[in-house]
Amino acid sequence: MARRRYELTDWEWAIIEPLLPNKPRGVARVDDRRVLNGIMWRFRSGATWAEIPERYGPSTTCYNRFVRWRKAGVWDRILAEVSAGYNGELVMIDSTCMRVHQNGATGKRGSYDRGMGRPRGGLTSKLHALVDADGRPVSLRLTGGQIHDACEAEALIEAIPEGATLLGDKGYDSNAIREAAAARNVWANIPNRSNRKQRFAFSPWLYKQRNLVERFFNRIKQFRSIATRYDKDPANFLAAIKLICVRLWCNA
Known part of the structure; x- marks a missing residue:
């Protein structure tokens, strides 16, 4: 077995x-x-x-x-093919951190971005993901663990079809993100921060569906090489995640 x-x-x-x-x-x-x-x-x-x-x-x-x-670009093309018919009416955005193993942190230090950072808790990489209404991955981005979620949100929003609804937590409550979503005729159902002066409509009932993105992260982390980053090359690590996502789509 x-x-x-x-x-x-x-x-x-x-x-x-x-x-x-x-x-x-x-x-x-x-x-x-x-x-x-x-x-x-x-x-x-x-x-x-x-x-x-x-x-x-x-x-x-x-x-x-x-x-x-x-x-x-084979892995990118395969993921694009299997995810072409995704359910884009409701999408969720979030991120998760993966600890970098010491073997993965020993690569040559240069000017290129290795997708690693040192927030509280040690050296980590962060995966930013957009998933559809069935919890299947649509768009992925890899950064260092210290990068704020909102920094990659606008790039992920570009993959959202017009007229969709976007679910995100308070970390995505910024005017820039809401404006980027509105530019694509996407409603950002994001809870308002407590210090926000301009309040936006928010549906707590619809927000409950956001747990689908958390389930996606849990599924890919069943693969030990994803839960912990052993790859020195960020391109290889992201490609590994995409290949796992292909399997998720095949079994959706």
Whole structure:
């Protein structure tokens, strides 16, 4: 049962297979399903790439395939395809923090953003997410843990269809966010901060649906490599999250 929990089901594979690159150059690729199962095993177990069991083929093949397809935008395209018909009438926005493991914090320090920060509690990364009315991910952004939720809200709002309703907690109660939502004809059902002078309409009953975004975070954190960040490269870590989200969509 433990082995089956890591691997793609026939249903998931039937959805994912047609979306994979289908024109290999030169020598035929190692079996895609076996390699993807090895990649999923690594994310679910939290082990290193080198510890991927032999039944999934060489661990270097799993790693290289994951990174190469990430650079080619394969994971982004697959997530976009499976989420194209999302329920956009009601969407929720929120963020969650993942602690960075010491192995993930040892990369070269440079001018690029590693998606790590030091808020209270240590080195963390923060995932900002927009989910639909069924709790399925629509748009994702990764930052350091010290970045305020509101800083990424406007970018996520761009993925919301016109006429939708947006649910967010008090951390998103700012004039800039409300104006960005209004510009797309989106109603921001966000509770008013206690010190706000201009009050906005708010529906407590509708706000109860916001727990769907919390459920989404709980589901992806069942994968140990997501709950704790081991990847040094922020692009690899975000790609891992997107690949997990593809599985969530396949089982929605």
